[in-house]
Amino acid sequence: MSRTRQMRRHARKMRRNGLQPMVVINGDEPFPDLAAVVLGRLLWRYRSELAPFNLMATLALGGAVLHITHAWWWPYLLGVTTVAAWLLAMFGDRLGLALRSERLYGAALVMSAGGWIAAVTALGIAFQPLPQVLVGGGLLLAMPWWAHRRRRAKVRVDRQIAAWPEIAQSIGLPGSRAQSAVVDVWGWRARFALARGQTIQDVVAKVPAIESALGTFRGAVRVLPTRDDKANRFELRVLDTDPHADAIPWPGPSVSSISEPIDLGPFEDATSARVLLLRRHGLIGGVAGSGKSGGINVLMGNLSACRDVVIWAIDLKRGMELQPWASCIDRLATTPEQARALLRDALAVLEARAASLATLGRRVWEPSPDAPALVIVIDEYAELSDDATESASDTDSIARRGRAVAVTLVAATQRPTQKAMGKGAVRSQMDVRVSFRVRERKDVDLILGQGMLNAGWHAHTLNAPGKFLLSAPEHDVPRRGRAYLLTDEAVADAASRHHGIRPVLDEVSRTAIEEAHAGVQLRTASEPVTAETAEGTNRPDAVLWAMLAGAPDEGTPVSHLITGTGMSRPWIYQRLRELAEADRVTQVSRGRWRAAAEHAE
Numbered sequence: 001m002s003r004t005r006q007m008r009r010h011a012r013k014m015r016r017n018g019l020q021p022m023v024v025i026n027g028d029e030p031f032p033d034l035a036a037v038v039l040g041r042l043l044w045r046y047r048s049e050l051a052p053f054n055l056m057a058t059l060a061l062g063g064a065v066l067h068i069t070h071a072w073w074w075p076y077l078l079g080v081t082t083v084a085a086w087l088l089a090m091f092g093d094r095l096g097l098a099l100r101s102e103r104l105y106g107a108a109l110v111m112s113a114g115g116w117i118a119a120v121t122a123l124g125i126a127f128q129p130l131p132q133v134l135v136g137g138g139l140l141l142a143m144p145w146w147a148h149r150r151r152r153a154k155v156r157v158d159r160q161i162a163a164w165p166e167i168a169q170s171i172g173l174p175g176s177r178a179q180s181a182v183v184d185v186w187g188w189r190a191r192f193a194l195a196r197g198q199t200i201q202d203v204v205a206k207v208p209a210i211e212s213a214l215g216t217f218r219g220a221v222r223v224l225p226t227r228d229d230k231a232n233r234f235e236l237r238v239l240d241t242d243p244h245a246d247a248i249p250w251p252g253p254s255v256s257s258i259s260e261p262i263d264l265g266p267f268e269d270a271t272s273a274r275v276l277l278l279r280r281h282g283l284i285g286g287v288a289g290s291g292k293s294g295g296i297n298v299l300m301g302n303l304s305a306c307r308d309v310v311i312w313a314i315d316l317k318r319g320m321e322l323q324p325w326a327s328c329i330d331r332l333a334t335t336p337e338q339a340r341a342l343l344r345d346a347l348a349v350l351e352a353r354a355a356s357l358a359t360l361g362r363r364v365w366e367p368s369p370d371a372p373a374l375v376i377v378i379d380e381y382a383e384l385s386d387d388a389t390e391s392a393s394d395t396d397s398i399a400r401r402g403r404a405v406a407v408t409l410v411a412a413t414q415r416p417t418q419k420a421m422g423k424g425a426v427r428s429q430m431d432v433r434v435s436f437r438v439r440e441r442k443d444v445d446l447i448l449g450q451g452m453l454n455a456g457w458h459a460h461t462l463n464a465p466g467k468f469l470l471s472a473p474e475h476d477v478p479r480r481g482r483a484y485l486l487t488d489e490a491v492a493d494a495a496s497r498h499h500g501i502r503p504v505l506d507e508v509s510r511t512a513i514e515e516a517h518a519g520v521q522l523r524t525a526s527e528p529v530t531a532e533t534a535e536g537t538n539r540p541d542a543v544l545w546a547m548l549a550g551a552p553d554e555g556t557p558v559s560h561l562i563t564g565t566g567m568s569r570p571w572i573y574q575r576l577r578e579l580a581e582a583d584r585v586t587q588v589s590r591g592r593w594r595a596a597a598e599h600a601e
């Protein structure tokens, strides 16, 4: 056995015994052998950084050989390169190039490398200025590679994983080994296999030692069971940055359907706080300034991106909070009367849907763009129960019976006391509870449910706006989350993007509302409604018709129809479409409408 192999065996044995091997150079050992080993190690360790030089060398060698053996191949090489670059630019995301810039870089690299090798195949490696182009172009294209954040993070993780056997040895978990690792926005996570007899509890007990060995900040390491729940596996999450250190900008909607769980923001371990709202009601609580409205913005950003949800909203703070979403809200109530009418209509929808399901022999309403779920968002619920006390029985019925027919209530309030929540059972029907910071310990039980404070749900200790605890059927342990923050621009941008995809209520629900407005459905021309009589009834359809029938020759602008009826733009357009189909209204000019001549007053 050579001396080098003997030394390596010795070093391995020392490592097994928890000792660091030392390199001893003695006179007998040929120096070049050792230098080659060190060089080999360095090349391997820095292989990612050196990849551009590797590629350049491979291209030079490959080109030189091809020129000698297959010089006539150059047109094929060029063709293959062009197709490969195009495929990469179009479908590179399937190969893990998630960003457009990454795909374009990949395509540019393939095109340059392929173009160069085709040129060398045809003309030879010494043809001027091909060698200069290789070096210059290679260095230029290497810059983005060296600068790429995710690549650098991956290299760092690979090195930490490679060092794991030594770390495991020194913290008393010898024999555990890494199986896979991925880099994410906040850091990295890896799956580990444990040695015989070791348990996940052993690893949890070693978390501070792992943090020290990896050189992270305190609290950066989480140890979790793996998805398959195997007793001899664990997942290690390592955070490079504390996800809750700063406000977290909203990355955009996480859903396109109400049947998917909505991402409210990351938990401290950087996993997403995702929660399903379909067939559930939600309660959002917390003191003024704790971030409730921010939480509602995240919900609105996601709900408005769903083609199978119609959003109604009640905002008795004069629509201050929800007004920016008005273009996506099918119906927005900002006065107690409008709120009462809205809830009455929601109950009518609920009952009609229940009857329709019974007729069809179906148990639940499956939301789709043609039969959307109805989500009613109520900002500051206490104001509703103060100013519209008669609505309590409607909200109660919706809370108790809304689930099967996909009519959902989401209520925000500072303190959901029995008084603030009205007399009914609304609070007890809320399956999703989000608690932002509360003032007093006893408020925890008010928002999250009896006994939650003692079970460790300490919402009174949340220390920054937007931080929350989430209780839902799939979230039964207290974990701190931080809601994404939507700036005013993000709200305006999302509202204008989602405005065009908003669905309207289905036929069953619309008919139910119209029937609930008994006596004030759209009148025929023979029984016209005047603006005065219609206003007295506060019925949007009737007001709309009265405004159209009394419109001047140049028509009434849609903006006036919105203000007059108190309804949303989509609602107005839907009605105008229906009336136009029945030849009852005409569009005089862009955005101006009036009743058809024979119906006008």
Ligand SMILES: Nc1ncnc2c1ncn2[C@@H]1O[C@H](COP(=O)(O)OP(=O)(O)OP(=O)(O)O)[C@@H](O)[C@H]1O
Residues within 6 Å of the ligand: 246, 247, 248, 286, 287, 288, 289, 290, 291, 292, 293, 294, 295, 465, 466, 467, 482, 483, 484, 485
């Ligand atoms: N997720 C968040 N991340 C960071 N900062 C936030 C977050 N949510 C809210 N804030 C900050 O806290 C301030 C108050 O938030 P917000 O208006 O949402 O509170 P609120 O609980 O709705 O208060 P109120 O009941 O008075 O309306 C905001 O102006 C914002 O600067």
